[in-house]
Amino acid sequence: MPQSHEPWYRHGPPPWPVPDNPYAPEGYGPPPPPPPRRRWPLAAAVLALLLLFGAGTYVLDALSRADRDRTDRAGAESGAPPTATPPTTSTRPAPSPSRIPTAAEIARQRRAGEASAWIVDDRTDLPRRHIPTQDLWIVGDTVVQAVYKRVVAHRLSDGTEVWSVDLPTPVCETPVNPTPDGKVVIVLQNVEAWTGTRCDQLRMIDLRTGKAGWHEQLADTDSGDDDTIIVDSAISGGTVAIVQSMKAAAYRVVDGRKLYDIPMENPGKCYPGRLAGGSRLLVLADCAIASYGKEYDQVREIDPVTGRVRWRHRTEPGRRIGQVLSVDPVVITTAHRETHAEDWRVVALGPDGGVRRTIDPRPKGLKHCGDSIDTSANAQQCREAVVGGGLVLLGGTDRVGAYDLDTGKLLWGVKDKGTSYGYYPLRVGPGRTGIVYQLGTNGRAGRVFRIGPGGVDTVKDVLRLPASTARAEFGTAVVGKNVYVGDRLVITPAGLNGDDNRREPRMLSFAP
Template sequence: MSQSHEPWYKHRPPNWPVPDNPYASEGYGPPPPRPRRRRWPTAAAGLALLLLVGAGAYVLGERSEADRARADRAGAESGAPSATAPPKASARPTPSPTRIPTTAEIAQRRMAGEASAWIVDDRTDLPRRNIPTEDLWFVGDTVVQAVYKRVVAHRLSDGAELWSVDLPTPVCETPVNATPDGKVVIVLKNVEAWTGTHCNQLQMIDLRTGKAGWHKKLTETGAGDDTIIVDSAISGGTVAIVQSMKAAGYSVADGKKLYDIPMENPGKCYPGRVAGGTRLLVLADCAITALEKAYDQVRELDPATGKVRWRYRTEPGRRIGQVLSVAPAVITTAHRETHAEDWRVVALGPDGKVRRTIDPRPKGFKHCGDSVDTSANAQSCREAVVGGGLVLLGGTDRVGAYDLGTGKLVWGVKDEATSYGYYPLRVGPGRTGIVYQLGTSGKPGRVFRVGPGGVDTIKDVLRLPASTARLEFGMGVVGENAYVGDRLVITPAGLTGDDARHEPRMLSFAP
């Protein structure tokens, strides 16, 4: 730890060389895994138009303050008008997007010390509207993703397409995790239409074989169980689904309903979101008459039986933001009125009792992209990862590690120069962290390791290719990233369906 008169981080002047940093002239700064996704518009979410200059694509979706700032800086860097400032009438026409290189062409342009890369240039015929990309699932040596009406698997080593499954209707929702034996249940729309649809169709897919399994329709009685908005999560062999104000668990193997998730304090508390993986957590909103007394609740359920193992209730006037981890259970909370301005990280013990509350605000860390969206997927915080007794927090210009037991900052680094995001990927040995630093349209990003001692410990793990910098930037400003083994995979938040603005769907790097 630094002495009291020193900053919490250590940094070098912009032009000082940093070990293994090929971009020292730009200044050094900290850089963020979790695949998880920033959920697309719902009834409670705002809509915004974001111009991704790097990829030449328009993406429609919810935007946090951090997203807006990154997008505005992206426009400024490229000389294009920002999404928040309409162009003047005299502005030049938008140029045609740069041709997307092939994997072979990227390999030919690879320079010494750069990571190898492959790209998925998906030419699926999409309607001319904004199509969200869904979760990335990793099964064996494949990465699988559902987009629009198709589920596609790619080989991790080279990106080659291995199989695909056509879906009868567009995707509505996907769970973050698959079952241990590689099966998922995807929620589909009931019809093709863009509006007025219901998310009431369930389709099981075996990700190991690429075969579609059972298909069924969710029951809607009109008593708080409509399917305009749904959320799903898989734990063990169970898929939990929230539809409106009710929730239930279904068998992934055959689709049979296993149980109704119990509603506690009927008329006051309603299940709203679920989080899966090695544990199953159910989040409920308990909005009582006075806003200052309203609270949220999280319960751990036995995924096989639905039995409640423990429950945690927030303080009055606070709500649950994101689930950063299910084992151990680590969540964020925020004030119901000031939202992301007043947030905390809360680590829970195996009995659901508070182990430690951490306030990262004094070090300048913001809540998951500076937004708190309780209508979105509960596991969509790209800026945080938990492991080894630590929680790593990233952001636009900094990254740091807090001890979940003591609540103290273990290490931190900060970039005072221009930065577009640091995304923690994994906790490594010796309380280190592996971090993705998003590049710019002119400079490639990198993956580096950092630990106690801050900037003096930084060592590059992957130096991303200069030839893919613009593509990386366009996909990563508002997108998702995952780190599997020693491979980084990036996917954009969505695709535009406009053939004149075609963009790639996946970009991956490895040593």
């Protein structure tokens, strides 16, 4: 039986570590004290390291040291974040080239009960800087991704490269979803340069055939913005919508013909900033931005064919939209404009844009996607949440929980004792269960498990990832992207380092 002063979980035997069961039914006992802030792997700290050192080896080394520091928990929690000497003054010897294991080597070292795996060692020549990776697209039996100046498809079964398309300039932006028949429109830079670039080149790619299609240049918006530096895009049906310089328009994916300008409401007060696509097309806008304390965000559903506004929803004054967790049903996160991720909610909307349910996950220690709010980035990039079957699953550094979108009640949840670097929900399964990816550590492989009502007592492994890929998995996924198709997990880092001495896998995949 749990002690009266520990109402949130009972300690169970930890074979993996098995997650404990911290969550009692809603209303059972007082809320727990706020969890202590961790140095690792908060997204802000990791991304700062990425900017300082580039993705890959340095991040991996720093996190590995943090891993070892866990043996002295008190010291680790009270110490300051590690700093690094700039490369120009470092006395560290030059690193030797990283060696990436081959798929054949991984297969030979596979132990009984472990998942099969393949790995992509992409030897594309990259500039010696951090190169962001783009969205992962699943089309037929391939996984496709754009990186730098290439779009590459790999066969899901074994990772073999099926086709690639070379691009004239680097990729700026890709939509999260392709069209139903497997086409995307990507945004490229106009030139390859450090300064003076514009993200104004559109190119269609057929992801089923690997053929490049039409190419068009975005027209100037006459907004006074000389450079279209940041753009956002989304595809819904056969329409691609583009936001540039606080204006938005829609184009036909098949031939690039402009369909309409997305209507601007309250001109001078509301500006479109981000998009979300898929089965619906959503436009997110910043409003009343000059009215301190009264700023609000607006989300509209747009008919992708005609541009007609189907409904509108605006946040309360002083709150903004963080991420779109789902477009059908529409589920978003909101946060206070000043306290940011410290004051966040999950908001489920009804078919007319009205509030269906507001959920506050903070009493259970669940934090906003990556523990940050970034309204300049893609609105559909939240690895820590998935929606389906009337539930929203929320993950984090050391826990995962499921909330009912109708009642707002927590149905189940688990957490560990601080030995994990992340729980990433992948899918809602039958019987209100969830499929979750638990990232391992530098020396211990992760796993994919199923969990349902009943918490820890229902946990069952779906994939036990190979011990031989633990280091590669950790370096790839700790700041990365993932997709789950069938029973296969595919992970990729958020960025690559162009330094050949710090080479990393570009993709890693696991299946039964």
